[in-house]
Amino acid sequence: MDNGKGIPISCVRKDSIAADLGIAAGDFLLAIDDKVPRDLIDYQYLVAGEAVNLHIRKKNGAEYIFEIEKDYDEDLGLEFDTRVFSGLMQCRNHCLFCFVDQMPRGLRPSLYIKDDDYRLSFLDGSFITLTNLGPADVARVIQQRLSPLYISVHTTDPHLRARLMGNRGAGAIKEQLEQLAAAGIEFHAQVVLVPGINDGFYLEETIGDLVKYWPSARSLALVPVGLTRHRKGLYPLQGYTEKQARRVVRWAQGWQKKLRKELGITFVHLADEFYVLTGEPLPEREHYDDFPQIENGVGLLRLFYDELSHLFLPGYLKEPLTITLATGVSAAGAIKELAARLRQIKNLTVQVEVVTNHFFGASVTVAGLLTGSDLLHHFQDKKPGQILFLPEAMLRRGSDVFLDGMSTGELGRKLGVDIAVVSCPTDVVKFLEEGGEVA
Numbered sequence: 001m002d003n004g005k006g007i008p009i010s011c012v013r014k015d016s017i018a019a020d021l022g023i024a025a026g027d028f029l030l031a032i033d034d035k036v037p038r039d040l041i042d043y044q045y046l047v048a049g050e051a052v053n054l055h056i057r058k059k060n061g062a063e064y065i066f067e068i069e070k071d072y073d074e075d076l077g078l079e080f081d082t083r084v085f086s087g088l089m090q091c092r093n094h095c096l097f098c099f100v101d102q103m104p105r106g107l108r109p110s111l112y113i114k115d116d117d118y119r120l121s122f123l124d125g126s127f128i129t130l131t132n133l134g135p136a137d138v139a140r141v142i143q144q145r146l147s148p149l150y151i152s153v154h155t156t157d158p159h160l161r162a163r164l165m166g167n168r169g170a171g172a173i174k175e176q177l178e179q180l181a182a183a184g185i186e187f188h189a190q191v192v193l194v195p196g197i198n199d200g201f202y203l204e205e206t207i208g209d210l211v212k213y214w215p216s217a218r219s220l221a222l223v224p225v226g227l228t229r230h231r232k233g234l235y236p237l238q239g240y241t242e243k244q245a246r247r248v249v250r251w252a253q254g255w256q257k258k259l260r261k262e263l264g265i266t267f268v269h270l271a272d273e274f275y276v277l278t279g280e281p282l283p284e285r286e287h288y289d290d291f292p293q294i295e296n297g298v299g300l301l302r303l304f305y306d307e308l309s310h311l312f313l314p315g316y317l318k319e320p321l322t323i324t325l326a327t328g329v330s331a332a333g334a335i336k337e338l339a340a341r342l343r344q345i346k347n348l349t350v351q352v353e354v355v356t357n358h359f360f361g362a363s364v365t366v367a368g369l370l371t372g373s374d375l376l377h378h379f380q381d382k383k384p385g386q387i388l389f390l391p392e393a394m395l396r397r398g399s400d401v402f403l404d405g406m407s408t409g410e411l412g413r414k415l416g417v418d419i420a421v422v423s424c425p426t427d428v429v430k431f432l433e434e435g436g437e438v439a
Helices: 040-046 118-124 135-143 158-165 168-182 201-211 242-262 272-278 300-309 332-342 372-378 408-415 425-434
Strands: 028-032 051-057 063-069 149-152 187-193 217-224 268-270 316-327 346-354 387-391 418-422
Touching: 028 040, 040 118, 118 135, 118 149, 135 168, 158 168, 168 187, 187 201, 201 217, 201 242, 217 242, 217 272, 242 268, 242 272, 268 272, 272 300, 300 332, 300 425, 316 332, 316 425, 332 346, 332 425, 372 408, 387 408, 387 425, 408 418, 418 425
Parallel strands: 149 187, 187 217, 217 268, 316 346, 316 387, 387 418
Antiparallel strands: 028 051, 051 063
16 A cells, blocks of 8 residues: 555566566555556556656665656566555445454454455456445546446345445445446446345346346346354344245246346356255356356356366376365365265275354355364364365465464364365366375
């Protein structure tokens, strides 16, 4: 973040323009062509041209202006620890189902930050509510073509949205979406479904409204509300029962059939959790419209099973090996099928351990919210195999740390086992064939 001293440079790529100029990690970016970038978007715009004046302050306090001539869009080689330099835009809502409000105390302070930043929506695909956007922000989105955005709609009924989100200004969602669509800004939407509150009639209305914005509205994900055991003092909510979830699946299938006929795309997608909860078969690959909401848990299981069906296995291992695949309740069926395939490899013993979430509560069943303490608790009376395989989703992006702050290295030492982090079935097979890094 720019704290008045400039924007800290965290890395300078080798053999880059910046490296040739002697700019180094620990130096500060002050301005580009006399303009101070507010974020990575500004930075990318400002350095895109063929002539760039770069104002840098060195670690020793000396300042330099480098006059650079380069190819259009040629990168300078600077990297930063953050994507927003002018401060993170935080959430002003008080949603009835806010997951951050359901977190236990004592975690890293960063986990309690509720970001609602349109810049991160554009850069990273994080969902925003639009409630903290001012006219200047909207103008910038349109001018710089920050598209697509990812928008938490939840409902288009103005009164219900204001109530759901604890923000009187939240009811202007249709006017905001209309403005974005009229300017050609595309967006993907999500609705966190809460039984008896924003489903039924209200959901029917929401989908009908969003379809009107197609093709600017590219997709809609329906996600069941996530509830932890840390809800003391919060609005009483209930998660979906199997019967309620099955009703949502059947209802969504009607909309999907209709929209595939009218628009040529499915548009309305259900999170994988609905299929797991009901036991309904997953749709085929073409149903997912190129998987626009994979990060929202829509279509992950379909991709997993498709990859599994084409998995090439070695015939045997040179030495006997026992491995353990750990997962959450939701993905248990998929991981057990992977284990069944892997057991065809001679000299390989495969165990599957389905871990209950004690940290957030047993109702939280996705592997991505399991913590190091959950794994320690699970294995306190049992020994994992020689290598414990964990899904990458359990860890903070780009790190080896669980949500509770424990690292994979610490977990491995406490369990006395090597840990391998993988993202897909192919990673497991590649590790078995070639070896890989362990914690």
